[in-house]
Amino acid sequence: MTDLRKATGGTVGTFMALSTILGSGMMILPGTSYHELARAAWMPWAVAAVSVVPLLYCYAWLGRHHPSASGVAHYSEVAFGPSVGRASGLLAVGALLTGIPATAITGGRYVAEFSGAGYLAWLFPLVVLVGATLVAALGANVSGRLQVALILALFALVLAMTVLALGRHGVPAPGTALPGFGAFGAVLTAVYVAFTGWETVAFTFEEHRRPDLIPRIFAASYVIVVVLYGLLLFGLFASAGADDPALDQAPLLITAEAAFGALGRPITLLLVAATITANVVASVLALSRLVFGMARGGHLPRGLSRMRERDGNPVVAVFAVGTVLTLIALLQWTGLVPFAWLFILSGGIYFVLYGIGAASYGRLATGAGARAVTVLCAVTVLAVTLVAGPPMWLCWAVFAVVCLGMLALSRRPAAMLRERVR
Template sequence: MSVLQKSLGSVVGTFLALATILGSGMMILPGTSYHQLGTSAWMPWAIAAVSVIPLLYCYAWLGRRHPSASGVAHYSEVAFTPTAGRAAGLMATLALVTGIPATAITGGRYVAEFSGVPGLAWAFPIVVLAGATAVACAGANVSGKLQVALILGLFVLVTCTALVALGKHGVQPPSADVPEFGTLGVVLTAVFVAFTGWETVAFTFEEHKRPDAIPRIFAASYVIVVALYALLLLSLFVAVDPGDKALDSAPLLILAERSLGDLGRPVTLFLVVAAITANVFASVLALSRLVFGLARSGYLPARLTRMRERDGNPVTSVLAVGSVLAVIAVLGGTDLISFELLFILSGGIYFVLYGVGAAAFARLARGTGARVVSALCAVTVLCVTLLAGTPMWLCWALYAVLLLGIAGLGRRARETGRERVKT
């Protein structure tokens, strides 16, 4: 059986996690939540940050004990059945195949608006996806080192911009007024998207030198992500009026201009390019590993398991992934596929995968602590699913249809096999 080489250390693994998580959500969601809730916007962010901890614990536990390129598909197969694993793998593939182009297109729209060059709206996604494919072909270690540089630059600029804003305008205490339940629920559902990505990181776990360090990688990346979001919110509170309509489209641009003056626009452009590039590069690497793992398990064509001899990199799956993503980016960028649909599918399926991973943990883990974590996960998944409404329900329905369909095909194949044996 083909096995990926263990080339990733803890530091690179942490930055890969950060690159996967910090994407388009960071550029939009702090602004939209502030526009809707004012200085009470910290509440849904705090609820999401706390409630996601049990789910992250599940994935850290699973990743440490079952490191595999198939991630949640492997966990589901080990905990339940090959049918469950295949359904989870296909759902994960669909989430990434829709989410990665949507993120790249978001970056293209930002770059086109900031530069005044409309053609970049479709050119940027193609260029960044081609770059991500080339870097993934070079190997996980090369991709990881690039993530370190991009995320360090992003973190420094966001931190400096936020601190300048706080120093210039002072610190404003967040409001303790609780918003209306319905509005809070809508914003919370959207904010949860900013805390997805750790399930995608799991597809690179097979290449980690020390699986026992995976929980520390999750913990470190979680703390950094929460700190970054908190800084952005606090700086928006003091530098921007909550009624500013631009908060729904370019909150980072407003913040940078209010804090840095003429440097605001170029700094924002760099932030957008760095965040999108890092996210797309890390996600393409993760998707190529998922495709490789599914092919190795027999769920996709065997040719996708072909590896380069000198470094064991599954370049065939990388090139296949890059080609498919480029086509979808072109279709989405030209509105032949709904851009909003790509985001809705991706965000909803990501949360379904959180639930599936938590279910696998509940089946495999033992002890009182595991039961407590499983119960907390169940409450989180149920609450978010109910609050999210129809789009989330449809994603769960899609998973159920896949599960039943794959099970039905499996039964038919077994019956056909038995009939052939009899004859």
């Protein structure tokens, strides 16, 4: 057996998508954007939400027509050849290997601060990473049910918190004055991180019973994510002034205390724990599927594609991924891996993967509608890349270098064969 078992339904798939998308960005970006742009902060969020739609459409189309555990690596290989596919897959592995520990460590820092137990700053991420590995080893169904429970609890808490805060402090009017271009661009670039994750969801599509439901899963998860971000942002508008220094550190705590008073701190602790746990559980599962798919395709050691016979779960890839993620988290605490690098690498590469997916869609889809979507994606990717500046340019340069390296490696055996023939 070489294919993953198709056991995931539409409802569980939607919650798995939400778990993958909602992460550490949800806990900090509404606060930092409000601090920078006051009540005009809704503008970059709205621009990001609208402009990301064509990119999500591309991934929904690709997932429906080419469901594979390799996700963007498979799409780009079909569209542009094995060198680009392998480079895309390796970049995706790198993004997740840096992004998942960064999310877990961020959660640990919040949990330590809100609980007053400093040791949780290193214990929480280790427990979450090990726990997520064990859950993934039990299979996609177990992981999916856990994610459903965590996301339902998360959404209920955010909804209650925001409604109470707005009820007590009134519904604030959003700002209408346009902010400066420089400040707007910087916030927009940061906010885009909150809309990454759908490219990671694609690594689980091979296990979906009905690929035709993938566009609906994307649409439903997108609407829920936008509503959730809107609730968090307007809850902050009602709860604090834009000059509150806590906006850059613990924005969720501000709204929680405005809504629940003394209970705000423990409720914030629950919110953070649920968000981070759901995100790490979903991401570990997705990364294990990507590693399995890359190994099955011959781009990683074949042993990583071994599956458990009774349920078809790629447990070798699961435990390999969990071990490496835990080691990276431990290395960060030693200072050998700077924490900031984890976010810079993962955030930039995630957006590069969006661009690669859009380019693959443009190559594989046909018709006037497909051309229009491709043009919209190209405009979005180019604009964000220019506004983001050198860090994003570096990520595209890394992708180009890796592609050239894969191309050189693929030509070398052919050249050696020609020499032997002579």
